[in-house]
Amino acid sequence: MIDRFSLRHAPRADEQGESLPINPAAYVEDWALLRTxxxxxxxxxxxxxxxxxxxLxxxxxSGGEDGVTDNAYHFWRQCRRDGLGRRVYLFKGDSLTRGKLISRSYPDNTERSERRARARGDVPLYLLQTNALKDRVAAALERDTPGPNYVHFPDWLPATFYDELTYEERGPEGKWTKPGRGNNEAFDLLVYAQALVILHGYxxxxxxxxxxxxxxxxxxPPPASVKVPEKTEGGERPLKTEKRKTPSA
Structure with a gap:
């Protein structure tokens, strides 16, 4: 972990020129902050x-109050038009228990007029098995020596970060829940980070x-394998694999 900050002020201002609070449900233009x-x-x-x-x-x-999901889809479509579609991932906790940790779906509710978020089957939405992912994150946090899955924390993190990280409790049925109304954002963010690196083949x-x-x-960079023909008196033999040499410094 190298940084953490909050986006609180929108790229909009009131009549006095003061920045207005960000409102991702009502103002789609506020989503541009996620890029800049x-x-x-x-x-x-x-x-x-x-x-x-x-x-990377x-x-x-993509979930939240009314308007957030629709604007999340709009944001992703704009990113795709700008050539950034493969770098932006919309996540949502899966309502079903599946064997697959992360499932890619393409929501389409064009035939359901009661749904407010306009999904046309063109936006990839990744459904997460959040309980299983939280189990993985919790296991990684148990490791106290650097190595595979070790989580590196900077020394500038406030105590409230660790309060958020440890606020949820795992029940005997394997579900993670909040015992009250405290904040669990740090835990959720680590889950999203875990899902991202899994999708990238980590x-x-x-x-x-x-x-x-x-x-x-x-x-x-590792030497690339290239196919080169082997010369013979009668022509060329079938291609064989040869390691391309890396130039010396």
């Missing part, structure tokens, strides 16, 4: 400040040749 203040944000690397790290993907909770990465987004800055 989150998706397009970059961070300097501590060992090389002149090099900045960008954001953005997860958005659990199946071969760390001998990781994808570009998971590779350390100073790592040389």
């Amino acid at each position: 203040d989150v998706l397009e944000k970059t961070y300097p690397l501590s060992a090389r400040p002149q090099t900045r790290m960008g954001i 993907a953005l997860a958005v909770d 659990e199946e990465i071969d760390w001998a040749k990781p994808p570009a987004w998971a590779r350390l800055l100073d790592e040389t």
Whole structure:
């Protein structure tokens, strides 16, 4: 974890020029902040400040009060038009228990006039098995030494963050619930982060040749396998695999 902040002020102002509170249910233009203040944000690397790290993907909770889901769909469609559709993911807790941890769906309620969110079957919505994902996050938090699934927390996080992280309780039936009206946002955000990396193949990465987004800055890309014909007197033999050499520094 490298950052946490709240989006409170909309890119709109009142008659006195004061910023108005963000209202994602009523104002679709407020959603642009997720791009300018989150998706397009970059961070300097501590060992090389002149090099900045960008954001791989953005997860958005598409549920909430009336108007939020419809505006979430509108936001994703705009991102797709701008070539960002593969970096923005709409999430929602699955109402059904399934064996699959994350299910991709394409909601379509064009024949149901009572539904307020206009879903035309064109927006991918990822349904999460939140209890199973929370079990995974809880297990990762039990690890106290760096390694696979270890969660790194910066020392600037306030105590309220850990209150949010530990507020929910797991019942004997395997369901996570809030015992009261406290905030559990930190726990939910870790669940969304877990779902994002799973969708990007984190659990199946071969760390001998990781994808570009998971590779350390100073790592040389693994040699690519290319097909080259083997010359013979009678022509060319069937193609064989050969490792392309990496230029030396």
